[in-house]
Amino acid sequence: MIRVAVNGYGTIGKRVADAVTLQPDMELVGVAKTRPNHEAETAVRKGYPLYAAIEDRVHLFEEAGIELAGTVEELVEAADVVVDACPSGIGAENKAMYEAYDTPALYQGGESADLVDVSFNARGNYDEAEGADHVRVVSCNTTGLSRLLAPVEEAYGVEKARVTLVRRGGDPGQTGRGPINDILPNPVTLPSHHGPDVNTIFPDLDIDTLGMKVPATLMHTHSVNVTLEDAPDAADEVRDLLAEESRLFLIPERHDIDGAGKLKEYAYDIGRPRGDLWENCIWEESVSIEGDDLYLFQAIHQESDVVPENVDAIRAVLGEADRGESMARTDETMGVGLP
Amino acid sequence: MIRVAVNGYGTIGKRVADAVTLQPDMELVGVAKTRPNHEAETAVRKGYPLYAAIEDRVHLFEEAGIELAGTVEELVEAADVVVDACPSGIGAENKAMYEAYDTPALYQGGESADLVDVSFNARGNYDEAEGADHVRVVSCNTTGLSRLLAPVEEAYGVEKARVTLVRRGGDPGQTGRGPINDILPNPVTLPSHHGPDVNTIFPDLDIDTLGMKVPATLMHTHSVNVTLEDAPDAADEVRDLLAEESRLFLIPERHDIDGAGKLKEYAYDIGRPRGDLWENCIWEESVSIEGDDLYLFQAIHQESDVVPENVDAIRAVLGEADRGESMARTDETMGVGLP
């Protein structure tokens, strides 16, 4: 049993913790939080051992009547691997602690690629993570692009990819974030940093990206163009290729799903916890071939698509399973793969 | 076992169907749908017998490879009671069919009060529904107001209630609805129809309401004022009163919940299906007494707060349990009542 610690119990951390408990080869040693809020209460109610992420705040948990199992350092020491799901930049601050306890650490995509030995996407470069001490599971958007571009590159070769990422302004509960009524080029300077982030997974891929921010909270949406080296005659061939990937969901035309709202409704209907969509959601009708160019739209659930990747990264780092085994096990236990 | 049919398998219908299957004294005979879309597929996958709501469209289901158990008339005939969860106005068209098969029917709040014998809210007027052939479970907003005003009236007497309902423009998947960037008095003429709708439950209550529509999809929010006949000295007394009601959730200040986004996140965290909030969500800090006036804010989940009411209405109509028994059973099986 792999003993897994989760440091940071917010949007990503709580999902990773839930997913870890579903794995037959993993044990959730505990989760660490900075504050005794209702998420902390819920963690305890679920039976997750709770650790204080900041030693000075232990008394706050005590005052709130929330039982602690210890401090984050004890948690890190007890674990075979720690998943750091702290806010961007805090992971970097935690690195020394993980090194002090000689515990391999996974970070999230908000951390810099320079912080780690390897940036990771299960479909893209699973094998490279084995034995690494510091691994970054790339961001939701980079995960979405890596999953898509991996099979396309293998089947047809990518001459150049160009992607416009229309990003949600904030998550549903982030009420302090805007814009309220605007479309913001973001960043304004081009190409955006998203392309180089994809290059941490596929160093040789020629990709230019552009980002915008809009008043929506549910999902990011990508407008994707890939100029292929050896394009197929028909889009159906590409659809078949993508349909074979468990983490790509081809939205059938008959589902009448026009955006993220109906995608979430679909996720609720089939019983997904939190309405999570772990898969890239690609509109089947949108997949098209114009000469050498492939076009498509995909929606990316920023809160959850990296969760199965974190689970796989645990196995990859420890060398406990090969890519195929790990992805299959993660998918089966979580229920990844939409009907 | 009460044999329950659900006619209309959309936002409300699918939730009612799920809730019915949780009841020890009920059996879901089947659900009826007009179109063979992905909701129909999901119903079949869940094992709900599926009936065609429109006979002429049986072939569409067949073409889509979705197995039908029959037509809606057969479903109505086989049931002890039918819950009509069709879009507003369709319920009225269905009334003759329910009468033809002598099956008592529950309608939703979009239908006119004139259509039915009794308008219904479990906390407000449970007993009045017994033996009625046509009962209307009042709308999400009227349900929310009835639940709140019932205990307030009993404890302090209501001299006059004044409520501003700030309504979401559409549900998350209703992408054709606006407004995008506006605050709309809606209706413009005052007082609005919401007050008279509350009077279908409490005929003698003096209530004036005003409605607005805003660019939000998650929940309605009510700004509530009640001038009391016999006001308590302190707001804490009111908080205690409201806290005793299982379908009123007093949002604790320590939860740092500032709106519907974080409420939904909380619902996800505690494992609610679809992130549903069946309870009125009342900000505890907002409950205040100024002289004879009570003020508070409450958020109402338009997609789900009527679901336990529909379950209770089934028992009320058939006289199968008294109010206390029914509400307790519904709450326990569904998990109504937030920590």
Add this chain to the structure above:
Amino acid sequence: MIRVAVNGYGTIGKRVADAVTLQPDMELVGVAKTRPNHEAETAVRKGYPLYAAIEDRVHLFEEAGIELAGTVEELVEAADVVVDACPSGIGAENKAMYEAYDTPALYQGGESADLVDVSFNARGNYDEAEGADHVRVVSCNTTGLSRLLAPVEEAYGVEKARVTLVRRGGDPGQTGRGPINDILPNPVTLPSHHGPDVNTIFPDLDIDTLGMKVPATLMHTHSVNVTLEDAPDAADEVRDLLAEESRLFLIPERHDIDGAGKLKEYAYDIGRPRGDLWENCIWEESVSIEGDDLYLFQAIHQESDVVPENVDAIRAVLGEADRGESMARTDETMGVGLP
């Protein structure tokens, strides 16, 4: 000629500067800005003498090639009165400078009432400002409520006013502000501070207010209830009363204006600069009488409704005209009063 300085050339400051130049009895001595951005360029292009609000930044203007007339201290010294339109809290920091030069100062509603001798609304308490050194022109929302409640109090007596203020999340260019998809009780504790702010104009008025924040940028909207001491029989009488006030615009039913978007379009159509709506915009159909209760909806343009009030406050402080004269002159020169 009254020599007027405007310190702070943002949303309010630039509008006040434009309005001052329209007054036959006033001269705009200059405007002060902290940064050499495009608003500074525009001020210069309009021929407004530009002063540096922060002495250390003079060189930034020089580097940007923007000609300065001096520093803000010189501007304040040269003026008979200064309108401080700096961001909330900066006005308080500027107070000592205004006192040092013995220049009477007008502040905006974001400053505390404690900072000043008198809080001001032209219709509400014009005469009280005469001779004061520090006067606060109350906020957009308080201005809107004061204009409305003054004639209602005079005609019918106000027993109690209750207002729900549904506020825009940010101005159109404030892209960092949310919420994106939520309705936020704000503040959560009740009653809100807006009522006490109205009491700085009408100390004896009994008013309770509740505030919310929503994803809209164009205008605030108020749901207003006033319990009258001596209510008229019919709403038409109230409409006639309100129609006599130049700064209240009764939106005619035939205009088909359902919200702030169409109000702005109307403002554009009639040639308003920036589409500004200096008047309270009251839906004529919404004005209604239920027993002793008056109800109505009004929209308030947060960016501009205080502009004529600032112009009047200049005359009030210096004792240069009585209320009637000043308001009439301001209205005529600016074009206040909608067809």
Add this chain to the structure above:
Amino acid sequence: MIRVAVNGYGTIGKRVADAVTLQPDMELVGVAKTRPNHEAETAVRKGYPLYAAIEDRVHLFEEAGIELAGTVEELVEAADVVVDACPSGIGAENKAMYEAYDTPALYQGGESADLVDVSFNARGNYDEAEGADHVRVVSCNTTGLSRLLAPVEEAYGVEKARVTLVRRGGDPGQTGRGPINDILPNPVTLPSHHGPDVNTIFPDLDIDTLGMKVPATLMHTHSVNVTLEDAPDAADEVRDLLAEESRLFLIPERHDIDGAGKLKEYAYDIGRPRGDLWENCIWEESVSIEGDDLYLFQAIHQESDVVPENVDAIRAVLGEADRGESMARTDETMGVGLP
């Protein structure tokens, strides 16, 4: 003097009417409207002769006390050219009337290209309109793309253009339009119709487009990629090229304009009527060259960018001026070209 009629006095029609009155070589014969609303009142107040667009409704104008100059047929007969600014599809219905009176007609981009002899963009194909009876001024988006691609094609040659159009859900007053909180691929099938619409101006241009719809009302925003035949070494060269075009506004970095909200604010500051932005608004920093690929972001004001094009089309059709003369005259009289 060219006698110009404007049929349809909504978003586009009223702007075209205003622009026509500014032209030294044109006379506004009148405008036609279907309904006696406040726009009709404003037209009369401005001194524009008003004609009833539908004969059966003449009495409605009379009842509303709005003076009519006649019916639309009389207007068309009296004019040298008619600008049809009716809602999409109505222009097609009006074609026979224009032919009956032998009056050349300009239609808007909502009409089909098949309806007309020539689709028109001043910068793109001015000369082709001379003598045509039916000319379509292309849509706001196609106008924006044509203005940009014309100089780029001339200077560097376009191998292929790929554009993602992130479109506003509705105009500010269109409160019935959504989405409220979503990003909608629209249309889902790719490439979108926008590319073929550009081909009505540049038949040989290789262009693929993708469209999305988001909850914003102010402007569309394009993410533009052009693979060039003969790319320059540096983006500055492209900036210089674009800066020479009067209808392209390169937003300077120092303006700190991050989106459409601040663009509108800028338009207000410089005194633009209605805050209109007739120019493509291109972020200067975004213009970049990566190998053979040009990238940039541009915002398009859907309500106004076609207005100068309509003015030019009038002269083009009647052969009254060549392209350079007409564009210069239009720009100078309207004030096109931002500082």
